[in-house]
Amino acid sequence: MVLPIVSDKLTLARTRVVATQTIVLPAPLIAFGNLFRDYLGRGWIVWVVILIVSIGLLLPRLRANRPALALLLWVVGGVVLMYVLNPVLGFFLARYSWWVMMGIALLVALGLAYLPKQAVTGAAVILLGLSFVATPLNEQSSALNDNLEWLHTHIQPGDALVIDPANNCGSPSEWDYAIRAYFPDGLLVASNPDGYRRVWYVTFNGRQTPALSHQISDQGVAEEFVGPAGCFIQLNQAAPDVNGILFENGMRFHGVDVLDADGRLWSAPAVRHEGETVTIRLWWSADKPIDLDYSVGTYILGGSLLAQVDGAPQLIFPEKAPHETSRWKTDQLYIEERTLKLPDQFPIGDYTFNLDLAVYDSQSNQRVNAPGEDADHLLLMRQIFVKAW
Incomplete structure (x- = not known):
């Protein structure tokens, strides 16, 4: 009973590697900057200043401070390694490299410890304030992968996917990656529901394009669905015989x-x-x-x-x-x-x-x-x- 599941997962892993190799990352400095911005949230400018100050305090002490050297290698080396291995693993994303953020936090703490006592108190107040600034994680990209993984087990031959321009599921490259990963044999994507009995409608629930939404609802019955409002996928099924x-x-x-x-x-x-x-x-x-x-x-x-x-x-x-x-x-x-x-x-x-x-x-x-x-x-x-x- 386990063998079919194992075979399915191995097939998914192989297609993931193939799809990952099609993703082209920006130049290293731009890619590193984008990744650290994901780590540091909306207050990233303040965090960059704090990180620079911490590294500046540690640099003169690197030879005598092995933990500082290890943390610096942890942060810089880890990011470089993920960038180099991305064509194979596809892990150059904040949600896969959370462990690098731990290194950043420890590096900042170790560096700020060399500040005068009054400066340490001020830094603590700033860090406490930054803890209340929300981090803009890419939740919709995660929802897209979760949704298509669910859709993989619910879609039937002949079904069509209609994507409303009003959706917040992800960029075209993210769609391309997810479809290749979960539908290695291809996925039928249509611009409108005409000619299809079962249509999976992708939209931002509550912000649908009116004309397309009405066209789909007029042709079928809304049934099972998956996903948050920003990346909402619902099956609309028409009757077997429209005229009857x-x-x-x-x-x-x-x-x-x-x-x-x-x-x-x-x-x-x-x-x-x-x-x-x-x-x-x-x-x-x-x-x-x-x-x-x-x-x-x-x-x-x-x-x-x-x-x-x-x-x-x-x-x-x-x-x-x-x-x-x-x-x-x-x-x-x-x-x-x-x-x-x-x-x-x-x-x-x-x-x-x-x-x-x-x-x-x-x-x-x-x-x-x-x-x-x-x-x-x-x-x-x-x-x-x-x-x-």
């Missing part, structure tokens, strides 16, 4: 999804064994106010009735939506889930069964007409294949 099939009572059927054991869409042929279950998701809307509370029947048929679930729509979306169809609103998608259980025993062989749908008045049991129904007013949704051992 209109029943005479005003209910419009927008198609069926078959789900696997983990609740993910299963687009391949649905194959089950005896005694197993078939979980389906039905999509509905209402073209007009519906006069009665209708029931929905789902059946697995193959010469005889093998499994069925009857009753009012078992809605999972919208949250707290009414199961009574007479209370449904127009211009609203409704999603329900049902689970049908196959018989425990079949003769050995391969079987093909129909997964059928009916809408009916539960008081009279009269089924509602719709285009494509058979003589029994059953609508074929798809076929179910059973392999009996």
Whole structure:
């Protein structure tokens, strides 16, 4: 059970090395300056002055003060080493080199210890004040990596990523690195949701580009999400059949999804064994106010009735939506889930069964007409294949 996980992590490590080699750092002095600015926060100018004073106090004493020499090598040598090894490790970032900051703190403390007592008191007051200045860590870059790592386990074939210009996930180079690391086989990125049923929308939640946000929300249902507001990724999923099939009572059927054991869409042929279950998701809307509370029947048929679930729509979306169809609103998608259980025993062989749908008045049991129904007013949704051992 562990081997697939180990293999996946090794693949991720290899792709990380390949992606890291594509990152080009600035010239050494500029790169070092940027890194120390990340360490020192918004009060970095004051910290630089304090660091220069500390080093100035230590330089005349380096030969006799081995700890000072060791700390200086710790700070300077550590940064140089990370810069040189960055094409392999990709660790030339503040969050990976926190240990260098410890060396800076110790170096400053050791140097300021040589100040006169009154100056030491003044330096202590300044340092205490700087401790209340927030350090602008690049949280969004970290969120981008965390989000794409999560997305790697949730995305499905055919899904598209639509990136709103209004997002704070990271620079283009950070996007390039993260996509190469977590999606070595590529990631489908689209400029708009047209033509895609499942769209992962990346945006700054609350600051979306209005036109793009409305286009995405109009085409699907907002589902699972990940990330902080600045780097927010949410799945928007459209119905299987946008146009749908209109029943005479005003209910419009927008198609069926078959789900696997983990609740993910299963687009391949649905194959089950005896005694197993078939979980389906039905999509509905209402073209007009519906006069009665209708029931929905789902059946697995193959010469005889093998499994069925009857009753009012078992809605999972919208949250707290009414199961009574007479209370449904127009211009609203409704999603329900049902689970049908196959018989425990079949003769050995391969079987093909129909997964059928009916809408009916539960008081009279009269089924509602719709285009494509058979003589029994059953609508074929798809076929179910059973392999009996």
